[in-house]
Amino acid sequence: MNCTDAAEYISALCDGETIPNDAAQHISSCAVCTQARNEYVALGMALWQAAAIELAEEPLPALLPKHENRIALWWRKGWEQMRIPRVAFAMLVLCLVLVGTRLAMVEVGAQATGTATKITVDLGAGMKSSPCYLQGGEGSHATVCGFVGKRASDQKTIGYEIKLNGFDGKRFRLAIRAEVIPPADLAKSLNETLKPLPMQDVWFVPGKKANLQFADGLALTLQGEWAEHVPPYMVGMGNPRLDPNADELRISSPLLLRDKAEVGDLEGAGTNSLGTNTRIVLYYPKAGLLMLSLGEFPGAVKATVRDNRVSFTVDGHEYTLINAAPVTRAEHIWVARKQDYKPSEQLKSGFLANPYEKDMGRFLNP
Amino acid sequence: MIDDAELWNKIVAGDRQAFECWYRQSAPRLRVFLRHTFAGGPAADDVLQETYAQAWRSRQGFDAVRGSLAAWLFGIARKQAATWRRRQKPEEELEWEPSIPDGAERSSMVTDALSRLSEEGRTLLWLREVEGQSYQELSAILDLPLTTVRSRLHAAREAMRKLWQCTESRREP
Numbered sequence: 396m397n398c399t400d401a402a403e404y405i406s407a408l409c410d411g412e413t414i415p416n417d418a419a420q421h422i423s424s425c426a427v428c429t430q431a432r433n434e435y436v437a438l439g440m441a442l443w444q445a446a447a448i449e450l451a452e453e454p455l456p457a458l459l460p461k462h463e464n465r466i467a468l469w470w471r472k473g474w475e476q477m478r479i480p481r482v483a484f485a486m487l488v489l490c491l492v493l494v495g496t497r498l499a500m501v502e503v504g505a506q507a508t509g510t511a512t513k514i515t516v517d518l519g520a521g522m523k524s525s526p527c528y529l530q531g532g533e534g535s536h537a538t539v540c541g542f543v544g545k546r547a548s549d550q551k552t553i554g555y556e557i558k559l560n561g562f563d564g565k566r567f568r569l570a571i572r573a574e575v576i577p578p579a580d581l582a583k584s585l586n587e588t589l590k591p592l593p594m595q596d597v598w599f600v601p602g603k604k605a606n607l608q609f610a611d612g613l614a615l616t617l618q619g620e621w622a623e624h625v626p627p628y629m630v631g632m633g634n635p636r637l638d639p640n641a642d643e644l645r646i647s648s649p650l651l652l653r654d655k656a657e658v659g660d661l662e663g664a665g666t667n668s669l670g671t672n673t674r675i676v677l678y679y680p681k682a683g684l685l686m687l688s689l690g691e692f693p694g695a696v697k698a699t700v701r702d703n704r705v706s707f708t709v710d711g712h713e714y715t716l717i718n719a720a721p722v723t724r725a726e727h728i729w730v731a732r733k734q735d736y737k738p739s740e741q742l743k744s745g746f747l748a749n750p751y752e753k754d755m756g757r758f759l760n761p
Numbered sequence: 762m763i764d765d766a767e768l769w770n771k772i773v774a775g776d777r778q779a780f781e782c783w784y785r786q787s788a789p790r791l792r793v794f795l796r797h798t799f800a801g802g803p804a805a806d807d808v809l810q811e812t813y814a815q816a817w818r819s820r821q822g823f824d825a826v827r828g829s830l831a832a833w834l835f836g837i838a839r840k841q842a843a844t845w846r847r848r849q850k851p852e853e854e855l856e857w858e859p860s861i862p863d864g865a866e867r868s869s870m871v872t873d874a875l876s877r878l879s880e881e882g883r884t885l886l887w888l889r890e891v892e893g894q895s896y897q898e899l900s901a902i903l904d905l906p907l908t909t910v911r912s913r914l915h916a917a918r919e920a921m922r923k924l925w926q927c928t929e930s931r932r933e934p
Contacts, residue, residue: 406915410889412896435918438925439890441871446891449793456806458784458813566893600893603829 396421401428409435411597413608419593439598443563512567512601514540514619516555520548524555528625529569531562537625541585543576545751552576552751555615556589560596567601569617570594573609581750587739639723644668644689646675646747648719651682653712658682664747665719674755676748682714684736684759688729695729705730733759769830773820780820784813787831790892791838797875798883799842808845812838832898835888839902874924882917889914 396417404418405428422428511530515523527540538559545552554576561568572592580588597605597617605617639645647665651658659679668675671690678684687705688695698707700723705716707730714730722728736759738746771779788809795805815837823833875883881903888894888902899910 402919403912403915406918407911409918410896410914412911431919431922434922434925438871438918438921441925442875442886442890445872446790446793446797446887449796455785455789455792456809458781458788458810598893603831603893604895605893606895 398425398427401425402431405432406435408432409439409596411595411605411607423593436596440563443565447565509621509623510535510562511537511622511625512599512619513622514557514599514617516542517616517618518544518546518553519614520546522546522548527557528622529557529559529567530625531559531567535559543585552578552581553613553615554585554588556585558594565600567599569597569599571597571607571615571617573607573613573615575611575613637720639667639721640669641724642670642689644673644675644687644723644728645720646677646687646716646718646722649677649747650717651677651679651685652715652717653682655713655715659745661745661747666747666749668749673749673752676746676750676759677716678736678738678742678746680743680745682732684733684738685716686731686733687716689723689725691729692731695731698728698730700726700728710734766825769820769823769825772817773823780813780817787834788813791834794835794887794892795838795842797872798880798887799846804845808838808842811841811845815841828898828901829894831892832894832902835892835894836902839884871925874921877924878917878920881913882920885910885914886917886921 398421401418401421404414405422407414408419408422409432422432510532511528513526513528515526517523522544524542524544527542528537529540530537540557541555543552543554552575553573555571555573558570559567560570572589572594574589574592576588592610595607595609597607599605599617599619601619601621603618607615607617609615645665645667648662649664650660650662658681661677661679666675668688671688674686674688674692676684676686686692686695687698691697696707696709698705700706702721703718705718705722705728707714709730709732768779768783772783791812792805792809795808799805799808812834816834819837823830827833875886878886884903885899888899894902896907896910896914899905899914900907903910905913
């Protein structure tokens, strides 16, 4: 592959299209091609800016009815035969046009307010990821999304990671990598699994779908909408309310106390499980691994739930798990502690996860 | 926010108010597109009005399976622009000038470079970069095969890059 052969693919790469591996390798290692790619991206940005300036400055003409020509004729007749001062009439018309224009501009502007976007990824076969919020602008902390889920149709586990690399007021520049996760990698962290993969660049516009292709024929569709802010602890699978669903167990930003002293804090982490046959797993380096479920499971003790707190006693110690939001509608859940759990190197600082029950054995014994 | 499908169902049912709502939402972008790819001034506004008149007449013909509402609208606009051009007498042919309001110098430089491309090049670049249309949508709007969309989009980008480089180099002392 040389620059001439790769040239057409540079453009396709900018558009998030799938390109051959050898072309991608050449472009990433060739200074000339990389320069061309950067210039294409800059051109796109410049065009966008030009459009944005005009959209902001141009008032919209009123939508004319079908009999436009007849109305134009009446207008001319009326103007010629006018009995009131023409300047006064013109001012009146101008005022009406300005009021109409203002209303139109407010309505159009309402489509693109905010600096955040709520993104959902269609994983194919009717499966969608839980929503994720990204926020542009300086000092934003909502810049990364990750998701792992299993498709019911073919039992394949799909994982993706999205990083927010820019925001120009209208579009979000995202870098995305995804794959069908091999069974052997299910015990690894998502970051560890996806790390060797290249990131795809895409400009994401809320309200528009972005179709992306990855290795092994994996096709994902990003869709989203504008959001004025990122809701705190967005942990509900499509349930943005504070009240959990009837069969939902939510863990959000959990702080663990043992005998009233703090032993670990997974601040900002959140997940949920649905039903009595699923477990949420938390690991604190100083407290070991905890498993939580709405249903009873071997080795578990009964824990008491009060709003955002889960209290239980294990191995002679009193534990309280304090969450950022209500945990469940139930009064009790089930908790077990696994003392001999040894996390992988990447996970040893602590984690919160919601693995499939089928994969739990492999997850607990990496 | 009402989504495309909900709004369009109302329009298909003959809801004129919903149609005007859609016009206010979509027309500003379409007009800027027409001004940069087809013609500036009143001609662009004429085609804009014709486009929405046609969209109203053929509202039953939109099929969401075949593409987005925006792609369908831009497709109509292209056809209306072509019809408008055919109707002009030779002496009325447009001296095409991009319509550029006051703005950043960089913006006028880039729109100036854009104006030097072929109409197809301008359309492809604008729809891809500004409107974010997919290759499939571009293929439908311009009646081009997908592979041709990719190659011509590349050609347009490359041509514009060279033009832009010339403009930038002229500015340097």
